[in-house]
Amino acid sequence: xxxxxxxxxxxxxxxxxxxxxxxxxxxxxxxxxxxxxxxxxxxxxxxxxxxxxxxxxxxxxxxxxxxxxxxxxxxxxxxxxxxxxxxxxxxxxxxxxxxxxxxxxxxxxxx
Amino acid sequence: xxxxxxxxxxxxxxxxxxxxxxxxxxxxxxxxxxxxxxxxxxxxxxxxxxxxxxxxxxxxxxxxxxxxxxxxxxxxxxxxxxxxxxxxxxxxxxxxxxxxxxxxxxxxxxxxxxxxxxxxxxxxxxxxxxxxxxxxxxxxxxxxxxxxxxxxxxxxxxxxxxxxxxxxxxxxxxxxxxxxxxxxxxxxxxxxxxxxxxxxxxxxxxxxxxxxxxxxxxxxxxxxxxx
Numbered sequence: 001x002x003x004x005x006x007x008x009x010x011x012x013x014x015x016x017x018x019x020x021x022x023x024x025x026x027x028x029x030x031x032x033x034x035x036x037x038x039x040x041x042x043x044x045x046x047x048x049x050x051x052x053x054x055x056x057x058x059x060x061x062x063x064x065x066x067x068x069x070x071x072x073x074x075x076x077x078x079x080x081x082x083x084x085x086x087x088x089x090x091x092x093x094x095x096x097x098x099x100x101x102x103x104x105x106x107x108x109x110x111x
Numbered sequence: 112x113x114x115x116x117x118x119x120x121x122x123x124x125x126x127x128x129x130x131x132x133x134x135x136x137x138x139x140x141x142x143x144x145x146x147x148x149x150x151x152x153x154x155x156x157x158x159x160x161x162x163x164x165x166x167x168x169x170x171x172x173x174x175x176x177x178x179x180x181x182x183x184x185x186x187x188x189x190x191x192x193x194x195x196x197x198x199x200x201x202x203x204x205x206x207x208x209x210x211x212x213x214x215x216x217x218x219x220x221x222x223x224x225x226x227x228x229x230x231x232x233x234x235x236x237x238x239x240x241x242x243x244x245x246x247x248x249x250x251x252x253x254x255x256x257x258x259x260x261x262x263x264x265x266x267x268x269x270x271x272x273x274x275x276x277x278x279x280x281x282x283x284x285x286x287x288x289x290x291x292x293x294x295x296x297x298x299x300x301x302x303x304x305x306x307x308x309x310x311x312x313x314x315x316x317x318x319x320x321x322x323x324x325x326x327x328x329x330x331x332x333x334x335x336x337x338x
Contacts, residue, residue: 013156021214046226048328091124098283103276
């Protein structure tokens with residue numbers, strides 16, 4: 001059983017690595033430039049990926065009470081991040097601030 | 112070396128999120144019945160947050176190897192697009208580092224951070240900066256898992272407010288990264304992605320909605336977005 005688990009984990013790692021590496025390997029060939037259309041799509045993939053990750057991580061958290069205390073807690077956390085980032089910049093501290101605000105909101109409103 | 116160090120420094124923002132989540136992953140994995148050694152192996156070999164939680168849940172439920180690996184494949188399919196999006200910016204000064212080394216650590220958060228930062232670097236510095244970013248992120252992830260397997264067994268449950276704060280760390284990090292890449296200049300792409308992802312989540316699993324929403328946002332750029 002343990003050897004089957006180990007094999008499954010290693011194969012999962014290999015699959016994940018190949019998903020990341022094969023496009024690098026293919027596109028690394030200078031004789032195969034990407035079509036302009038695809039280049040335009042890929043240019044936007046970064047912001048799109050971040051927006052999708054944010055949506056997919058946030059929606060399940062607040063879907064049970066989007067206008068209730070949990071949704072408001074999330075809004076307060078995001079607002080605190082935006083304000084901090086506007087005046088002080090950075091990435092780590094605004095991230096932790098947002099988590100802190102959400103945790104404090106949870107403490108007081110018990111959602 | 113300087114750009115490598117700068118990459119590691121840039122990874123601190125990712126580490127702030129990775130360490131507590133990796134710690135939580137270790138606790139979840141051991142609660143599901145995985146040994147500390149296998150728990151650590153998952154983080155070392157897979158290095159992909161959400162799919163690790165799903166992987167552990169499937170292993171604990173006794174799911175077969177084929178369905179487990181198929182789920183991992185579907186969940187991580189979005190990583191196919193990360194390399195092609197990053198590579199043109201790395202090509203600018205020619206490439207020197209082996210692609211497997213650069214590709215291994217290309218997680219969501221590494222990709223998101225690199226997307227917003229690579230353009231600000233000189234072309235010569237980009238590869239080593241990315242390597243530093245990935246090394247720092249990987250160390251944080253494996254280190255957080257190691258902390259979890261070492262300390263987690265003897266811990267009582269965390270207070271609910273702390274649990275809630277940890278739950279919000281990843282959404283907070285993604286929001287910060289979105290502000291980094293610039294909301295105004297990518298507004299159409301962002302709104303398209305968010306609306307499509309949210310709508311699809313009502314009928315599809317999250318990882319499908321994520322990939323399709325992301326592609327919708329990419330496709331929006333064809334309609335007159337940024338050149």
